[in-house]
Structures are given as structure tokens and as C-alpha cells.
Amino acid sequence: MAGPFTITGMTGNSYQLDLPSTFKVHNSFSPDKLRKAADDPLLGQTQPPPPPIKTLQYRVHWKNLDEDLNWYPASNFKYSPHRVRDFHKAHPNDPGPPRKLPEWLKAFEDGLDSYEELDDDLAMDKETKDDFMERLLGV
Structure with missing residues (x-):
């Protein structure tokens, strides 16, 4: 799973997303505003460790x-x-x-x-x- 919105194209360094018509924003985003879903990280992207188990x-x-x-x-x-x-x-x-x-x-x-x-x-x-x-x- 790549995330909730599909990337439909790329212009320069920006990605166009397939957004619902109810979203009143431009569909072009810079890569630093995007991330893949947690279960499908980008190459070199690591998941933060889970929170520590609470000790008594x-x-x-x-x-x-x-x-x-x-x-x-x-x-x-x-x-x-x-x-x-x-x-x-x-x-x-x-x-x-x-x-x-x-x-x-x-x-x-x-x-x-x-x-x-x-x-x-x-x-x-x-x-x-x-x-x-x-x-x-x-x-």
C-alpha cells in the first residue's frame, strides 16, 4: 500500500496526487510533504522503535x-x-x-x-x- 492518495504524475520536483473533489487544495506537492505508508517505507527510511514497555x-x-x-x-x-x-x-x-x-x-x-x-x-x-x-x- 503506497498511501491514501495515488500519485498521478510528476512535474519538476513536485508530485501530483489524485485527491477527492471535496479537497479544496492544489494537487501538487513537494516530496518533503509526502511519505509512503508505514507498512511500505521508502528506501532508506526506517521506522521509529515502538514506545518502551512501561515498567513498574x-x-x-x-x-x-x-x-x-x-x-x-x-x-x-x-x-x-x-x-x-x-x-x-x-x-x-x-x-x-x-x-x-x-x-x-x-x-x-x-x-x-x-x-x-x-x-x-x-x-x-x-x-x-x-x-x-x-x-x-x-x-
Whole structure:
């Protein structure tokens, strides 16, 4: 697909387009005003990368310290999984919990000293969150 309007000709450096009669503009355009459809880019034209996946982050109130305005990735709290769980129990409509929270809880309860391989800053999908919250809240 080349775009919504067909190029019908070229005069000098301008392209003529087949425009609907309801368009009250001249049908001649310079090439810098035209582009091919996203699924059919021009030679050498690249698509911008998709927007980044939103990661789950938390702000923290540290005891006996001034307010911390920083946001920290969810995986920074994998060694405090019960606090993360309790936060989401108290705030079930907030984004999250982290999708690896059940694994963080198990690793913590198993007494593992390190579980760096469980880093993950993405939130649970809706279905997984619903199941997790149902078990957590005992609904």
C-alpha cells in the first residue's frame, strides 16, 4: 500500500496526487510533504522503535529520612516481597503487582540469599493479577 492518495504524475520536483473533489487544495506537492505508508517505507527510511514497555516502579518512604522523590524499579524490592505484597493488598487498583512477585515470595520464604535471576520490572497481566489478588484477598 503506497498511501491514501495515488500519485498521478510528476512535474519538476513536485508530485501530483489524485485527491477527492471535496479537497479544496492544489494537487501538487513537494516530496518533503509526502511519505509512503508505514507498512511500505521508502528506501532508506526506517521506522521509529515502538514506545518502551512501561515498567513498574515504586516510591519509598524510608524511616527516619527525608522524603525520597525518586522512583525505583520493582525488582529493587525483590528482597522485601512481603512489603510489596502488602502494598498491593492495600492498593488493589494500583498498577502491579510485579509479575514475578510469587517467585520472589517463594525465594524469600525458602531462605535464598540471592535471586538476581528473578529481576523483572513488568506488572502482572490482568488475568494473572486477578487470580493473585483473589488468593491474596481471600475473595
